[in-house]
Amino acid sequence: MVRRIVVFTLSLLGFLVCATLAVREVALAFDDDASWGTPGWYRDAVADGTWERAGVAGLVVLGVVILCLVLVVLRLTPRRSPAQTIQLGQPDAKVTVPIDVLERLLTAVLAAELRGTARVRRVRLAKRQGRFATRTHLSVVPTDLLALHARVLSLVRRDLGAAGGLEVDRLVLEIDRFIHPEEATP
Secondary structure (H helix, E strand, O other), X not given: OHHHHHHHHHHHHHHHHHHHHHHHHHHHHHOXXXXXXXXXXXXXXHOOOOHHHHHHHHHHHHHHHHHHHXXXXXXXXXXXXXXXXXEEEEOOEEEEEEHHHHHHHHHHHHHHHOOOOEEEEEEEEEEEOOEEEEEEEEEEOOOOHHHXXXXXXXXXXXXXXXXXXXXXXXEEEEEEEEOOHHHHOO
């Protein structure tokens, strides 16, 4: 939330600076007699002809530009969170399975089982207190959504149970759009 406020504030300030510069350019373009004086801070920085003030100002601007570039690179590079895993089995014989492997399994199973009825976009698992919640994103043909929910829940419970005795206590279906039946079969 703080990031959004900072981005909004900086964007608003940038917009106001650009709007001020646009007004200045329009005023200078329409009136040949108009004069827009040089700002006092600029005169103070370069008027005495010494390079120290201009050099310091240039270094400050360079630092701000580098900081902005670093922030942009940090914002655009994907963050790799450590893969969440599930421990299956007894304490003396453990099997570690990444959650994304189970998500891909469920996506493939649901895509095969729901062919002609829905197109599976994505399946997400979240572990809470030893049980799982599943969020499934679908594009569906117009159908009984409650019956579809029950069918998907039974499929998810069946396959996660077979994959390691995992229990699902919650399934959220997110329908992103309704599609024509021809689009539901790949």
